[in-house]
Amino acid sequence: MIKESVFKSFDDKASLENQLADRIAKQLQEAVDTRGKASFIVSGGSTPVKLFQILSKKNVEWSDVYITLADERWVDAESDDSNERLVRTHLLQNKAVNAKFRGLKNMFSSPEEGCSMAIEQLANFPRPFDVVVLGMGNDGHTCSWFPCSKEIDEALSTDKLCVAVTPGTAPNSRLSLSKTAILASRQIYLHIVGEQKLTVYRQALENEDANSMPIRAVLGQHKTPVDVYWSA
Numbered sequence: 001m002i003k004e005s006v007f008k009s010f011d012d013k014a015s016l017e018n019q020l021a022d023r024i025a026k027q028l029q030e031a032v033d034t035r036g037k038a039s040f041i042v043s044g045g046s047t048p049v050k051l052f053q054i055l056s057k058k059n060v061e062w063s064d065v066y067i068t069l070a071d072e073r074w075v076d077a078e079s080d081d082s083n084e085r086l087v088r089t090h091l092l093q094n095k096a097v098n099a100k101f102r103g104l105k106n107m108f109s110s111p112e113e114g115c116s117m118a119i120e121q122l123a124n125f126p127r128p129f130d131v132v133v134l135g136m137g138n139d140g141h142t143c144s145w146f147p148c149s150k151e152i153d154e155a156l157s158t159d160k161l162c163v164a165v166t167p168g169t170a171p172n173s174r175l176s177l178s179k180t181a182i183l184a185s186r187q188i189y190l191h192i193v194g195e196q197k198l199t200v201y202r203q204a205l206e207n208e209d210a211n212s213m214p215i216r217a218v219l220g221q222h223k224t225p226v227d228v229y230w231s232a
């Protein structure tokens with residue numbers, strides 16, 4: 001049985017999103033006040049959209065906040081599948097419009113070819129990352145660490161910042177931050193919504209086999225604080 005991370009449940013999505021946004025904004029501003037700049041890693045998918053919109057209105061010195069993605073589908077940044085598009089549309093707005101965003105997608109035709117440039121683009125990001133927000137799929141993936149992918153071992157073991165992944169159960173090849181990169185952070189939030197994901201989360205706590213449920217690589221470690229925010 002994995003030692004459970006901090007688990008906070010909320011009566012509704014709005015309560016979760018407002019409280020998580022307040023906490024993230026406070027931590028980012030504290031990082032700026034302390035170290036002059038902050039780094040913020042966000043996930044794509046549908047769950048974080050409203051969180052991004054609330055965060056975009058928070059009083060943070062966003063021009064000193066460096067933002068990138070936990071993973072990116074290797075599609076044009078204008079594509080509906082692009083996580084960069086999601087972040088530009090919902091987070092890099094309002095007060096956060098001047099945040100220093102660096103996407104992972106570049107002009108190379110594949111994530112394998114684009115990996116080195118993506119790593120170079122993140123060279124000046126404050127490390128360890130100050131805040132990381134992860135989502136989770138119903139197969140227990142997070143970032144683009146898909147259990148079905150042939151690259152899952154590399155994603156969970158490489159010392160490189162990024163890894164190219166081609167999942168069998170989701171569209172698009174992807175570039176993902178690695179486990180090493182994600183765990184080199186001061187605070188991780190796992191943001192999950194709905195009964196099905198609560199069941200998946202509880203299943204993930206049952207043992208430590210991260211290859212079959214990669215979220216376990218985050219939940220099963222005790223180096224980096226992980227707070228799980230869940231609402232029905």
Ligand SMILES: O=C(O)[C@H](O)[C@@H](O)[C@H](O)[C@H](O)COP(=O)(O)O
Pocket residue numbers: 043044045046047048070071072073083134135136137141142143144
């Ligand atoms: O690129 C992605 O798809 C995300 O980074 C991915 O890891 C996401 O967090 C989960 O798939 C959950 O997605 P939902 O929030 O849409 O359920």
